Amino acid sequence: MTPPPSMIRFENVNKWYGDYHALDDIDAHIAKGEVVVVCGPSGSGKSTLIRTVNRLEEIQKGKIYFDGQDVHAPSLDLNKFRSHVGFVFQSFNLFPHLSVAENIMLAPTLVLKQSKTQAKDEAARLLARVGLAPKADAYPGQLSGGQQQRVAIARALAMNPPAMLFDEPTSALDPEMVGEVLQVMKSLARDGMTMMCVTHEMGFAREVADRVWFMDQGRIVETGDPESFFSNPQTDRAQKFLSDLRSH
Amino acid sequence: MGDIIAILREHGPLLLVGQYPNGPLGGLAITFVLSVLGVALALPLGIALALARISPFRWAYWPATAVVYLMRGVPLIMLIFWVYFFLPALLGRPVSGFSTMLVTLVIYQAAYLAEIVRAGIESLPKGQTEAARAVGLSYMQTMRKVVLPQALYNMVPSMLSQFVSTIKETSLGYVISVHELTFAANQINSTLLTKPFEVFAILAGIYFVLCFSLTQLARHLERRVSRRRAGQTVGVTPQALATPIPATAE
């Protein structure tokens, strides 16, 4: 039986900051519909890796494929490509001068050329999906962190991407708000969305991740299904990381 | 270019020191004296105005606020005419252009400096005043020994900017025949008649060199003060601190 097509593929990816080897020979792939959690100590390169997919970070060596498309092809329309990649930032990055609905509608109207009414209806639907239907006319400054991040997820979903990238989506949130965001992410996973998540939330990984990549010093040191990884890490570095995490 | 050098060679001294030693001091020297004296005398007045603006006493607050708004809302040239008219009437004897200009600059700059000092005082953490009063210092002692020294240090770059503004403002002395740099340049132009561009280009050039150097110094000091300040201030945005109100463009 042929394996499911890969949605995201890293081939021999390398990145340097000057002399510092930030990403070291990354070879990995994420299949369609798969949920992969990337974890590791700070400085391990996990945020850098996820940001190379939509070229917020550039690589010096290697190839990256997203939905079959070579991300570095010279003929690539970068803006159009990025509109296909759903990205959620650690610090939400909502546009404070636009209302929640306008935040969500901005890219669909400008890039996908949707009509305003169409975009507005979509925005309402997505807000309902993330549990914030009454907040369409509120402004980001009036929302809590958890609410803002859910709006950010809706904003990314509005572009109908085939896959969603999450760069530490709950790290900037107060603990009591982490749950509401994870709930949205879990529902996305159960609906079959391909997801690559950089996160420390191990509970989330155990519940919905298909695989865990453990990174350290720019390399993917260990991979495996969540259950095996968490109960029985193979490498010393993974063991140390997990014990440090649990001791908090 | 050769014209410019010729003009500088022949009329340079007039631009720099006026007719001295064969007459009164003038040119750049007078510009400099006016600016330095102006700011030196304006500073104490500005501090007084700033203190009045933050005081709870209505008899101090309202007059000071009125003065500040007046200076911000009225063109300097109009103020010069006021002083030119009123000062002799007030003193009962004729007043030289230089003195008129000096008095005008002092009042005008005092208002702008007052706002700078006020911003400096208000940007200090309240804890400073509280700690001083807690050990028993009076209001005046707190101001003199704790608040003002820090506020003024933080505001040195802004005050230097005001000094640059003052230098530019001295050019308006031309209008009442003060023998400063712009007046000297106009004299030269009236003599030569055929080289107005060169003369005024030289004039602009001299101001530029002087003001630009001082502005660069102010920027350098701003960087040093910012580094020191980073550990001090609480909850004030850098933008609000750096430019409380802009230096005058005149």
Place this chain on the structure above:
Amino acid sequence: MNPIDFSVLLRGDYPRMIAQGLATMLELTLVAWVLAMFLGTLIALARMTGNRLAQGGAAVWVEYHQNVPMLVQIFLWYFGIAALLPAGMQVWINRNSGEFIFATVAISLAMSAYVSEDIRGGIRSIPKTQLEAARALGLSYFQSFRRVVLPQALRIALPTLVNHTVLLFKGTALAMTIGVAELTYATREIETQTFKTVEIYLFTTIVYLALSLVIMAAGSVAERRWAVPGR
């Protein structure tokens, strides 16, 4: 000392002179302001392109105009640059209120430097992550700048822009030195003719003060109207 008598200003030619002075002052302010805003924006954008020539030129422009007194700039234009223009142009300019043209040019160029720095400061205060988030959604650089960065930057720059507008307005008084018949010029004329210095000076001072306050008030209204809710 003679008692103050404002009625003098209502006699003879004086009302017309005052009205003319007011009109010229307002005209000068408006035209110079529009030009300064337009040029200032261009220069701010020039400093943001990667082009070294554009950036250097813009920097020189800003430094020159901020470090040379406005009066000297007016003189340089009216006496200096005017003399360099071809004879035909000089004749045309002289017939068509050259003083007004040169005063407008000098004032607008001078203030454009301040405007560009205000806008630049506003843009720099917007975190890079805003631009990043917009690009990540697929917006082009131009779209991201226009829809996300600039609206926020202008809101931040608004207070200093208002302050500089007041400075521009006050600067129009300097045009009197080259014979532009604006309000201060008319004031001096009337003073010379009537010797009623206090009356005419008071009138003019009140006008300047009132209009400055109007500009500042308009700025406050604009600030409040465009304020981002929730901050």
